[in-house]
Amino acid sequence: MTASRGRARFGVLVPFTNTNLEPDMGLLRPDGVSLHFARLGGYDRDEIPDSEQMHGLGAADLSEPLRLLQGVNPDVILYGCTSATLTHGLSFDRELAKQIKQDSGAQTVTAAGALVHALRTLNAKRIGFASPYVPAINDMAVAFLAETGVKAVRRSEVGGTLDNYGQGELTPDAVYELGRAADHPEAEAVVLSCTDMRSVEIIARLEAKLGKPVITSNQAMVFQAMQLAGLGETLSGFGRLLEAKTT
Missing domain, CATH: 3.40.50.12500 (Rossmann fold)
Known part of the structure; x- marks a missing residue:
């Protein structure tokens, strides 16, 4: 059995209708890393997730979910929606990562940036x-x-x-x-x-x-988060990216 804590904490921001990011993170979790999740709103669960809906998610206020995640003092925060920042563009994605890092004090990964x-x-x-x-x-x-x-x-x-x-x-x-x-x-x-x-x-x-x-x-987010947390081992079974040294 692998250790579930002790080396690093990953905080993950998850769109509130997303059912697969958390199970994927469990599959990909490096030894000794604990996972902590907070849910994101900013879109309508009953509407098609089109560009307008995902644009709204990208622009949503993150202060409350970030405040809750900060309770565990995460080493890295993962912003777990790709399309939310794809619909805003590259500059927005980079600025969002900078803002989350500034507000939380944690290293930050966005799905699109990853x-x-x-x-x-x-x-x-x-x-x-x-x-x-x-x-x-x-x-x-x-x-x-x-x-x-x-x-x-x-x-x-x-x-x-x-x-x-x-x-x-x-x-x-x-x-x-x-x-x-x-x-x-x-x-x-x-x-x-x-x-x-x-x-x-x-x-x-x-x-x-x-x-x-x-x-x-999700694989790309874990790869970059491992780098930012200083975890240099490889992870097998989930593609060439994670089978390469992360540092």
């Missing part, structure tokens, strides 16, 4: 992109990544429009097929974007099929 960090770590500049988002958010995501010098040479989208719970209810097999459809001969990696999509469970399987790295929002 994807960028992971791609730079792997030196991947041409990618396949997959998500459960509506097409307008995918447009914003591709533009966001383009600002960092990353080009999406193919993208894969779900058929139909998913509500807040539909994204989390996609099965691992459905996520695997979504990722496989995003691959392209020129892609150096495949990105599966969304903290509520069950991507972590199929990373190794998809990498074995494609022969290239697969990066997911």
